[in-house]
Amino acid sequence: xxxxxxxxxxxxxxxxxxxxxxxxxxxxxxxxxxxxxxxxxxxxxxxxxxxxxxxxxxxxxxxxxxxxxxxxxxxxxxxxxxxxxxxxxxxxxxxxxxxxxxxxxxxxxxxxxxxxxxxxxxxxxxxxxxxxxx
Numbered sequence: 716x717x718x719x720x721x722x723x724x725x726x727x728x729x730x731x732x733x734x735x736x737x738x739x740x741x742x743x744x745x746x747x748x749x750x751x752x753x754x755x756x757x758x759x760x761x762x763x764x765x766x767x768x769x770x771x772x773x774x775x776x777x778x779x780x781x782x783x784x785x786x787x788x789x790x791x792x793x794x795x796x797x798x799x800x801x802x803x804x805x806x807x808x809x810x811x812x813x814x815x816x817x818x819x820x821x822x823x824x825x826x827x828x829x830x831x832x833x834x835x836x837x838x839x840x841x842x843x844x845x846x847x848x849x
Contacts, residue, residue, distance in 0.1 A: 742766060769811045776820060782812035790830075791837030793844075 722732035733740040749759040757774045761781045764771035768779040786807060787793075807813050808826050817824075 767811060768815050775815060779812045779815035780820075783807070783810070783816060786810055786812060787830075787833060787837070791834060791841070793837050793840050 718729060718732040718736050721727075721736070722729045725732070730740050730742065746763045749762045752759070754762075757777055760771055760774035761778050764778045765782050765785060768775065768782045771778040790807065807830060808817075813826065
């Protein structure tokens, strides 16, 4: 709770608050944990590299797809990661995940059209989730 309060009060990410309070982040802790966990290698890759998919050493496309899905949720405020909602997220086409996937997986895919179509869908999901939580 102290990290969350601090991140909101200072206008910094939860990641940065964790670094300040713990000297590490939950992502770093998870990355160390997955090395000894009995998980499939692809799941380990996603946990370790989801924030920087271009640095993944294996399962690069899977990591990038999960990172892209996570970014789309952040852009459309679907779900809650505990972090401050990102009002100024970079455009999807400027993200690391999109750079990994753009030519390999979706060479003719129109991300702008997809985002326009996804926005109303995400709005409906948010509404449905709020109804279940309220």
